[in-house]
Amino acid sequence: MVTTSTPPGVSRVDLARLTEHWAEPRSLRGWFSTVDHKRIGRRYLVTAGVFFVLAGLSALAMRTQLARPEAGLLSPEEYNQLFTMHGTAMIFLFATPMLFGFGNYLVPLMIGARDMAFPRLNAFGYWVFLFAGLFMWASLPFGAAPNSGWFAYAPLNSEQHNPGLHMDVYALGLLFLGISTTAASINFIVTALKLRAPGMSLNRVPLFVWAIVATAFMVIFALPALNLDNAMLFLDRRFDTHFFDPSAGGNVLLWQHLFWIFGHPDVYIIVMPGLGIVSAVLPAFTRRGVVGYPLIVLSIVAIAIISFGVWVHHMFATGLPQLSYSFFSAASTIITIPSGLQIFAWLATMLLGRLIIRVPLLFVVGFIVTFVLGGVTGTMFALTAFDQQVTDTYFVVAHFHYVLIGGAVFPMLAGIYYWLPKITGRMYHEGLGRWAFWLVFAGMHVTFFPMHLYGLFGMPRRVYTYASEPGWGGWNLVSTIGSYVLALGLLLVLVGVVHAVRRGRPAPPDPWRADTLEWATTSPPEPYNFPVLPRVHSLHPVWDERTAESTGEGATADRILSEGRNTLLTSELDARVERPVPMPESTLKPLVLAAALLVLFAALLVAWYPVAAVAAVVVAATIAVWLWPAGPSRTSGVATP
Numbered sequence: 001m002v003t004t005s006t007p008p009g010v011s012r013v014d015l016a017r018l019t020e021h022w023a024e025p026r027s028l029r030g031w032f033s034t035v036d037h038k039r040i041g042r043r044y045l046v047t048a049g050v051f052f053v054l055a056g057l058s059a060l061a062m063r064t065q066l067a068r069p070e071a072g073l074l075s076p077e078e079y080n081q082l083f084t085m086h087g088t089a090m091i092f093l094f095a096t097p098m099l100f101g102f103g104n105y106l107v108p109l110m111i112g113a114r115d116m117a118f119p120r121l122n123a124f125g126y127w128v129f130l131f132a133g134l135f136m137w138a139s140l141p142f143g144a145a146p147n148s149g150w151f152a153y154a155p156l157n158s159e160q161h162n163p164g165l166h167m168d169v170y171a172l173g174l175l176f177l178g179i180s181t182t183a184a185s186i187n188f189i190v191t192a193l194k195l196r197a198p199g200m201s202l203n204r205v206p207l208f209v210w211a212i213v214a215t216a217f218m219v220i221f222a223l224p225a226l227n228l229d230n231a232m233l234f235l236d237r238r239f240d241t242h243f244f245d246p247s248a249g250g251n252v253l254l255w256q257h258l259f260w261i262f263g264h265p266d267v268y269i270i271v272m273p274g275l276g277i278v279s280a281v282l283p284a285f286t287r288r289g290v291v292g293y294p295l296i297v298l299s300i301v302a303i304a305i306i307s308f309g310v311w312v313h314h315m316f317a318t319g320l321p322q323l324s325y326s327f328f329s330a331a332s333t334i335i336t337i338p339s340g341l342q343i344f345a346w347l348a349t350m351l352l353g354r355l356i357i358r359v360p361l362l363f364v365v366g367f368i369v370t371f372v373l374g375g376v377t378g379t380m381f382a383l384t385a386f387d388q389q390v391t392d393t394y395f396v397v398a399h400f401h402y403v404l405i406g407g408a409v410f411p412m413l414a415g416i417y418y419w420l421p422k423i424t425g426r427m428y429h430e431g432l433g434r435w436a437f438w439l440v441f442a443g444m445h446v447t448f449f450p451m452h453l454y455g456l457f458g459m460p461r462r463v464y465t466y467a468s469e470p471g472w473g474g475w476n477l478v479s480t481i482g483s484y485v486l487a488l489g490l491l492l493v494l495v496g497v498v499h500a501v502r503r504g505r506p507a508p509p510d511p512w513r514a515d516t517l518e519w520a521t522t523s524p525p526e527p528y529n530f531p532v533l534p535r536v537h538s539l540h541p542v543w544d545e546r547t548a549e550s551t552g553e554g555a556t557a558d559r560i561l562s563e564g565r566n567t568l569l570t571s572e573l574d575a576r577v578e579r580p581v582p583m584p585e586s587t588l589k590p591l592v593l594a595a596a597l598l599v600l601f602a603a604l605l606v607a608w609y610p611v612a613a614v615a616a617v618v619v620a621a622t623i624a625v626w627l628w629p630a631g632p633s634r635t636s637g638v639a640t641p
């Protein structure tokens with residue numbers, strides 16, 4: 001435990017009360033019933049990390065198979081399942097949940113609140129994520145994993161062309177997981193709008209929080225299209241509907257349209273929090289605020305909107321009307337403007353600031369280099385003629401790994417090193433971190449740069465092997481060697497984290513002299529986050545002496561809130577104090593509800609419909625118990641969920 005010296009203005013009695021109200025049972029039951037956003041955030045990070053390792057091992061297996069022409073390590077069926085699980089897991093079970101894990105841990109701390117708006121819903125979201133992830137991965141050892149690629153085009157996904165459970169796992173798994181992503185998104189939006197510290201008006205909201213909120217809005221608008229697609233797929237496969245079956249009046253392109261109406265914004269759903277991490281890390285290592293705050297906020301909003309207008313660029317090879325190509329080609333080019341604007345703002349920040357070269361900054365530089373290269377090939381695809389040429393070759397695989405690894409993995413690694421002291425209370429080892437950076441950076445480019453080349457030479461994606469005549473073997477071998485270097489680098493990241501937790505120096509509250517509120521409290525923070533809810537006077541509260549003083553001195557009863565488990569509700573635009581609200585105690589209900597849902601989805605999968613019906617009743621009953629008015633106690637959040 002960290003021993004807090006009483007901050008000025010807070011009496012020992014206040015602190016003792018806060019500790020008592022926010023304490024969580026230190027038992028097994030306590031572990032399963034916690035609603036603390038910091039513990040839930042940590043669990044998201046660890047679980048998504050484990051799914052990343054599984055997806056990464058799948059990639060290593062593929063790269064080993066592809067190292068030489070006509071290799072026999074994997075059968076075509078195994079390869080199909082591996083690349084599908086790799087892509088699906090990287091996108092749905094790693095990138096989004098990992099970045100939401102950072103959001104869960106950090107958003108309440110950054111806005112000076114004591115938890116998320118709906119802590120129990122938050123716990124529920126985590127359990128659903130865990131169960132949906134296990135649901136999907138569990139199919140792999142049975143040889144029943146999804147096998148038609150992460151975008152699972154019709155009619156490859158149909159019962160007729162793809163018998164067995166493979167695509168049922170896909171449809172049900174993603175529907176199940178969608179519950180978690182939706183719950184988390186609603187929670188982020190309400191939290192950021194209603195729980196900001198007094199004085200944190202909209203123009204003082206940290207860029208990372210803006211990025212998370214924009215992401216949450218994109219999820220709310222994009223995910224229904226994917227859910228609809230998967231619901232129709234399941235009906236087609238099990239109950240003889242014909243949504244995607246042209247022979248009975250259905251339409252195969254319907255799948256693609258709905259998929260990409262979700263899928264393109266999803267690229268930004270993945271990258272946006274990464275951009276937010278970069279904006280959070282830079283001020284600490286340049287000793288100045290990010291240049292052009294209002295422009296960056298506008299560009300975040302612009303990206304969130306424009307990303308919904310470009311989905312057809314994934315369908316340039318489908319024979320849609322020419323005019324639609326022109327429109328979507330133009331829209332796809334325009335979206336580079338707000339993205340580029342942020343890059344220039346960061347470069348200007350680095351030029352104008354004083355650079356302090358530490359591991360998080362190295363990963364930010366790695367991000368800029370990699371992401372910009374991915375952006376360049378992206379604008380090449382926006383030209384339909386070029387797209388027709390390279391579509392479904394390894395050039396595409398090279399492009400999106402530059403975007404996704406550049407835009408999500410590098411920022412995430414920057415974030416891990418940056419916030420590790422806050423989360424664990426320990427400093428990481430700088431030398432180990434630098435080795436990890438150089439191995440990851442070199443490994444990434446050695447793996448994926450050659451893919452541009454053999455893609456242009458015509459090697460198709462999603463093939464389990466290739467003949468030796470076209471001469472693709474040499475560059476493929478280079479890619480495979482690169483992927484092992486990359487894996488070694490990622491292993492060193494893990495070693496660094498373990499080393500820090502075991503051996504690291506204890507971290508002070510603000511080791512980087514950073515600017516946002518999470519650094520204004522102890523490392524790691526107490527369960528109640530802040531003894532006194534801060535009062536904010538600028539965009540960089542921790543650099544601002546007036547804020548710094550007001551976290552302690554001038555503490556008023558309405559900002560200590562030591563009578564019960566409370567946080568402060570403020571107005572949406574200018575964060576004026578409205579009233580304290582009670583926050584819920586820990587509870588097992590979220591876990592029970594998520595487990596009942598798991599039984600429901602598993603029963604649907606194996607077609608035990610009576611069991612599914614019973615599970616559905618249990619789900620409904622659990623929800624009813626959860627929502628039953630508990631009388632005027634302190635067990636409600638901001639609202640009831």
Ligand code: HEM
Pocket residue numbers: 056059060062063083084086087088090091095148149150151397401404405408409447461462463464483486
């Ligand atoms: C860690 C190192 C990684 C390696 C070595 C790697 C390797 C590969 C390879 C070889 C393929 C092509 C499979 C094929 O078309 O035959 C692939 C596909 C893919 N990868 Fe990765 N990858 C890595 C990381 C990532 C990350 C971090 C993401 C996303 C966040 C990602 C997302 C995807 C997706 C979406 C596909 C397409 C799957 C499909 O065609 O359905 N990968 N990867």
Ligand SMILES: [Cu+2]
Pocket residue numbers: 263264267310311313314
């Ligand atoms: Cu796109």
